[in-house]
Amino acid sequence: xxxxxxxxxxxxxxxxxxxxxxxxxxxxxxxxxxxxxxxxxxxxxxxxxxxxxxxxxxxxxxxxxxxxxxxxxxxxxxxxxxxxxxxxxxxxxxxxxxxxxxxxxxxxxxxxxxxxxxxxxxxxxxxxxxxxxxxxxxxxxxxxxxxxxxxxxxxxxxxxxxxxxxxxxxxxxxxxxxxxxxxxxxxxxxxxxxxxxxxxxxxxxxxxxxxxxxx
Amino acid sequence: xxxxxxxxxxxxxxxxxxxxxxxxxxxxxxxxxxxxxxxxxxxxxxxxxxxxxxxxxxxxxxxxxxxxxxxxxxxxxxxxxxxxxxxxxxxxxxxxxxxxxxxxxxxxxxxxxxxxxxxxxxxxxxxxxxxxxxxxxxxxxxxxxxxxxxxxxxxxxxxxxxxxxxxxxxxxxxxxxxxxxxxxxxxxxxxxxxxxxxxxxxxxxxxxxxxxxxx
Numbered sequence: 001x002x003x004x005x006x007x008x009x010x011x012x013x014x015x016x017x018x019x020x021x022x023x024x025x026x027x028x029x030x031x032x033x034x035x036x037x038x039x040x041x042x043x044x045x046x047x048x049x050x051x052x053x054x055x056x057x058x059x060x061x062x063x064x065x066x067x068x069x070x071x072x073x074x075x076x077x078x079x080x081x082x083x084x085x086x087x088x089x090x091x092x093x094x095x096x097x098x099x100x101x102x103x104x105x106x107x108x109x110x111x112x113x114x115x116x117x118x119x120x121x122x123x124x125x126x127x128x129x130x131x132x133x134x135x136x137x138x139x140x141x142x143x144x145x146x147x148x149x150x151x152x153x154x155x156x157x158x159x160x161x162x163x164x165x166x167x168x169x170x171x172x173x174x175x176x177x178x179x180x181x182x183x184x185x186x187x188x189x190x191x192x193x194x195x196x197x198x199x200x201x202x203x204x205x206x207x208x209x210x211x212x213x214x215x
Numbered sequence: 216x217x218x219x220x221x222x223x224x225x226x227x228x229x230x231x232x233x234x235x236x237x238x239x240x241x242x243x244x245x246x247x248x249x250x251x252x253x254x255x256x257x258x259x260x261x262x263x264x265x266x267x268x269x270x271x272x273x274x275x276x277x278x279x280x281x282x283x284x285x286x287x288x289x290x291x292x293x294x295x296x297x298x299x300x301x302x303x304x305x306x307x308x309x310x311x312x313x314x315x316x317x318x319x320x321x322x323x324x325x326x327x328x329x330x331x332x333x334x335x336x337x338x339x340x341x342x343x344x345x346x347x348x349x350x351x352x353x354x355x356x357x358x359x360x361x362x363x364x365x366x367x368x369x370x371x372x373x374x375x376x377x378x379x380x381x382x383x384x385x386x387x388x389x390x391x392x393x394x395x396x397x398x399x400x401x402x403x404x405x406x407x408x409x410x411x412x413x414x415x416x417x418x419x420x421x422x423x424x425x426x427x428x429x430x
Contacts (some may be wrong), residue, residue, distance in 0.1 A: 021413065048308065049290070049308045050306075050307045050308060050310070051307070053309070074264055075264070075292060076291075076295070077291035077292040080291070081309065081311075083315055091265075092263035092265045092266070093264045093265060094264045094296065095265070095266070097298055098295075100384070102295065131429065145407065
């Protein structure tokens with residue numbers, strides 16, 4: 001019998017090169033890892049497949065060295081080619097049940113949900129965690145729907161027996177409130193990538209997360 | 216021992232919904248199959264993964280019924296999800312050797328080449344056929360390089376011991392010259408998709424192809 005050891009991180013940093021142009025995906029991953037991110041997610045919707053793989057390869061090497069999983073957003077092909085530890089699938093991405101069938105139980109599969117129904121669907125389809133949001137209004141994701149608010153996040157946390165990662169508009173100012181809903185962790189994009197010093201921004205998030213509910 | 220029966224078509228129609236908006240991918244596949252195409256290729260660079268899979272699923276059903284392979288361009292994930300018979304990989308797409316490893320020997324893998332060197336590389340990497348071009352100037356593909364002309368096509372046909380599928384600017388007027396280079400077959404986009412009657416355009420191509428070198 002294989003014991004499933006699949007540790008889900010509590011602080012996901014999604015690297016982004018559209019909202020900012022100072023750092024590459026690889027540089028952002030490096031800075032976030034140094035600052036204490038425990039999951040790196042590669043999310044890119046443009047460019048060639050080859051470019052994506054050429055980007056995720058070095059990111060995966062960095063993540064391996066840090067003992068942190070690299071999760072690829074949407075693209076199963078890129079995830080496979082870069083030997084990523086996981087894949088994160090939105091409602092318009094590759095089907096979750098088929099991804100599980102292809103990637104097996106050892107691969108981390110996250111699903112995006114913006115409603116309680118979608119979170120239930122993610123659960124039924126076999127994800128390892130649910131990325132829930134946008135909790136607050138966000139400018140990082142063009143097609144993000146209306147903000148769920150903390151109330152709905154809390155309801156999802158209570159009803160869905162999976163790690164819930166809150167995403168969307170999370171800042172150093174509201175993270176305590178977010179974690180007080182019982183959320184398992186958070187995912188950020190601009191709150192790290194678009195800050196003057198992404199490493200320091202990550203470090204501050206991390207220290208607030210570690211201080212637990214102490215505001 | 217498994218006998219490898221992998222028939223490569225001689226008349227590939229790439230469905231396109233960017234150059235024209237009258238027909239869907241599925242409709243174009245249906246018309247091309249009725250007109251006598253013996254390979255359908257799905258090539259789309261925009262839209263969500265889910266949309267792509269929702270499009271290729273019905274296309275694959277049509278192709279199965281016609282006994283014609285469906286080949287997905289670039290996207291290994293979409294090819295897997297839609298149970299496509301093959302994948303066509305350009306120089307900036309998913310790496311060919313890895314695709315072969317994942318998809319196995321039974322899956323058709325085509326590679327794009329625009330130079331003799333690239334055609335050699337495709338051969339070494341284990342493709343089943345080479346799509347060579349653009350032979351003539353084309354408006355169907357934004358990033359197509361300069362036209363190779365018939366001379367270079369002929370050289371590729373002579374040096375590369377694989378089926379060579381000529382692509383790029385092929386019309387009912389020049390197809391005879393193209394086939395006289397010894398090319399195994401042709402692939403077209405606008406010469407079918409952008410014609411008033413795609414089925415009839417396909418039928419005419421087919422009849423010229425079948426008439427062999429008779430001009």
